[in-house]
Amino acid sequence: MENHLCQQREGIIHLNLNSAWRLRPHKITKLSAKLLVATMCIQLWLTVGASSLKKKGQIFSSQRLLVLLPLRKSKKEGEKKQNCTSKLGDSKWNLSGLKKNLPNSIEKKRLIIDPAHAQISIRRQCELIGLNRATYYLKPAGESPYNLMLMELIDKQYMETPFYGYLKITAWLRRQNHLVNKKRVARLMQLMGLQAVFPGRKTTIPAKEHKIYPYLLRGVSITRPNQVWSTDITYIPMVKGFMYLAAVIDWYSRYVLSWTLSNTLDSAFCLEALEQALQRGTPEIFNTDQGAQFTAHAFTSRLTAVNIRISMDGRGRALDNIFVERLWRTVKYEDIYLKNYENVPALIVGLNRYFAFYNEDRLHQHLGYNTPKEVHFDY
Numbered sequence: 001m002e003n004h005l006c007q008q009r010e011g012i013i014h015l016n017l018n019s020a021w022r023l024r025p026h027k028i029t030k031l032s033a034k035l036l037v038a039t040m041c042i043q044l045w046l047t048v049g050a051s052s053l054k055k056k057g058q059i060f061s062s063q064r065l066l067v068l069l070p071l072r073k074s075k076k077e078g079e080k081k082q083n084c085t086s087k088l089g090d091s092k093w094n095l096s097g098l099k100k101n102l103p104n105s106i107e108k109k110r111l112i113i114d115p116a117h118a119q120i121s122i123r124r125q126c127e128l129i130g131l132n133r134a135t136y137y138l139k140p141a142g143e144s145p146y147n148l149m150l151m152e153l154i155d156k157q158y159m160e161t162p163f164y165g166y167l168k169i170t171a172w173l174r175r176q177n178h179l180v181n182k183k184r185v186a187r188l189m190q191l192m193g194l195q196a197v198f199p200g201r202k203t204t205i206p207a208k209e210h211k212i213y214p215y216l217l218r219g220v221s222i223t224r225p226n227q228v229w230s231t232d233i234t235y236i237p238m239v240k241g242f243m244y245l246a247a248v249i250d251w252y253s254r255y256v257l258s259w260t261l262s263n264t265l266d267s268a269f270c271l272e273a274l275e276q277a278l279q280r281g282t283p284e285i286f287n288t289d290q291g292a293q294f295t296a297h298a299f300t301s302r303l304t305a306v307n308i309r310i311s312m313d314g315r316g317r318a319l320d321n322i323f324v325e326r327l328w329r330t331v332k333y334e335d336i337y338l339k340n341y342e343n344v345p346a347l348i349v350g351l352n353r354y355f356a357f358y359n360e361d362r363l364h365q366h367l368g369y370n371t372p373k374e375v376h377f378d379y
Contacts, residue, residue, distance in 0.1 A: 107264065110136060142241060143191075150178065151188050152237040156337065158194050159329055165195070192235035193244065193265055210295035216285055216311035225253045225376045228311075229283040231273060232324040233265065233293065234332075239342045245331075245351070246270045248277035251323050253376035254364055256355050257281075261348065267293040274302060287311040289321060330358070 109131045115122055126133045143151070153176070154169055164172065166186040173180050189195070222228055228251040236243045246269055247259040258276035262269035270293045286308050288294035294312070303310055313321050335354040341347040363369045 106131070106135060108266075147184075147188060148237070148240075148242065150180065150184075151192055151235070151242065153178075154185070154188060154194070155192065155235055155237055155332070159332060162325075192242075193233055194235065210292065210297070211300065212290055212295060213300075213310040213312045215287075215313060216309060217287060222251050225250055225255070225379050226281050226283050227252055228285045228287060229257065229277065230287040230321055230324050231270065231294070232289065232321055232328070233270065233291070234328040236261070236332075236336060236347065238344070238347060239340060241343075243344060243347060244269070246273045247324070247327065248273050249324055249327055250283070250372075250376055251287075253372050253379070254323065254327070254367065255372035255376035256327070256359055259351065259355060261344070261351075263344075265293065267296045267299060270294065271299055271302065274299065278302075278306065282306055283308060285309045285311050287313070287321060289313045 109129050112129055113122060113125050113131070113136060114120075117125065120128075122136065123133055126136050150173065153173065157169060157172055158164065161168075166182060166189050169189065170180060170182045170185040173185065217228060220228075229248055230251060231246060231248045233244050233246045236245045241263075243261045243263055244265055245259060245261055248257045249255065250257060257280050258273045260269045260273040260276070286303050288311075290312050293299065300310055331351075331354065335350060339350050341350055358372065360371055360373045362371060364372065367375050
């Protein structure tokens with residue numbers, strides 16, 4: 001029975017669930033195995049208990065499950081089960097280093113936890129991903145009112161002098177009688193996603209495993225709508241906290257095809273903006289910077305799936321994406337700084353109103369004093 005159940009492939013032990021349910025529960029417990037559950041590409045570890053497999057299909061829908069030998073295993077038991085299992089090394093988590101591949105960020109680990117999970121308690125989930133349970137329940141304090149005020153000042157100055165790095169921003173703040181050090185300014189600028197626009201070391205850094213595409217637009221004439229789309233992210237200050245704004249814009253008409261908000265710099269809200277934009281049409285070329293949000297496989301594969309050519313700015317060359325940079329300046333000076341939104345609901349209502357005005361009513365000198373909507377749809 002056991003030889004039929006356990007099959008070894010490349011150092012991994014496979015347990016056939018169709019037969020495993022017929023085993024007495026204590027036999028599973030004696031093996032002290034752990035079953036690997038794959039949920040949304042996240043590996044969590046579940047210790048098999050005495051009643052876990054009493055009924056066929058009671059818990060698991062998968063036909064085959066991976067079995068990991070435990071750390072604590074007697075020599076006697078190890079010799080006895082040698083024919084059915086193999087050593088996976090000295091590490092507690094050594095199945096291709098999966099624990100090492102878990103996110104380092106506490107915020108990202110919090111997102112993995114499923115408080116409504118029927119079989120795995122919050123305590124056990126925290127154990128499995130290496131997150132302190134008290135840390136999971138602790139609500140982040142957020143930035144202090146003084147730091148939020150500094151971030152608003154930094155954002156306004158950056159719009160005026162985007163070539164200022166954290167050292168010059170620090171010097172500028174000190175001239176405004178704010179006695180801040182460069183480490184605080186560097187941290188706040190990193191949190192805001194700001195960097196000087198001149199080429200330099202370690203500017204926009206993609207994830208190492210992500211593919212970087214060449215810049216395709218040097219010397220190209222933009223002559224029609226849907227020839228080139230572009231996207232980017234910017235920091236949005238509020239009275240209580242801040243958000244990040246992503247938008248997709250058509251280069252020729254300046255029409256804002258979609259926009260989304262997020263309180264973290266992850267890739268999900270960028271992909272959401274892309275999906276919304278693709279409901280309106282398909283460009284020939286899609287241009288982004290080299291940020292990890294845009295070099296992620298989920299983002300680039302969505303573009304290549306519909307035969308869109310991908311273009312990426314050179315490192316530190318913010319002017320390669322100048323149309324989005326101009327959009328951010330316009331949005332902030334004509335709406336964000338004037339309205340000084342109190343919270344996220346007010347910000348969403350305000351941006352909905354502003355982007356409708358921007359697309360349908362705001363006259364653009366570059367467009368011959370027409371609106372983006374007129375140019376985009378009446379071409």
